[in-house]
Amino acid sequence: MSRKLTGGCLCEAVRYVCDAPPTVTVKCYCRDCRRIGGTGHATHSVFAQEAFSLTGTVTEFEKTADSGRTINRRFCPICGSALYHTRDGMEGLVVVRASSLDDPESVTPERAIYVSRALSWDPVDQELVCFEEMTPQAK
Numbered sequence: 001m002s003r004k005l006t007g008g009c010l011c012e013a014v015r016y017v018c019d020a021p022p023t024v025t026v027k028c029y030c031r032d033c034r035r036i037g038g039t040g041h042a043t044h045s046v047f048a049q050e051a052f053s054l055t056g057t058v059t060e061f062e063k064t065a066d067s068g069r070t071i072n073r074r075f076c077p078i079c080g081s082a083l084y085h086t087r088d089g090m091e092g093l094v095v096v097r098a099s100s101l102d103d104p105e106s107v108t109p110e111r112a113i114y115v116s117r118a119l120s121w122d123p124v125d126q127e128l129v130c131f132e133e134m135t136p137q138a139k
Helices: 031-037
Strands: 005-008 015-018 024-028 042-048 052-055 059-064 070-075 082-087 093-097 111-113
Antiparallel strands (some): 005 015, 059 070, 082 093
């Protein structure tokens, strides 16, 4: 990747830069991702933590996932935009909400997870590598 990926929240109080390409981009159909975004799925790009830098202050919400691992989601405390999360079992990685990128077209989903939970009105792209639940390596 020859250029940095940048992004941030709706009010622009929080900004971030990713200096390396994502390792993977995934669509997630789990209930938590649907509720956070108010839609049928969320798309996430995974970056090495050392390539991710942040300006501004975020609010954190910690929750135990279906896997039993802790997920720490970060939001803008002013506008509430969901920005990224980290989780147990994925140390050294930052999972960025692709919709928070300045150019969401700069990433392309390769996989879909929790497709067993997809809503009828938000069909799964069957051309992606699909997993009924979480990918085996991330459990």
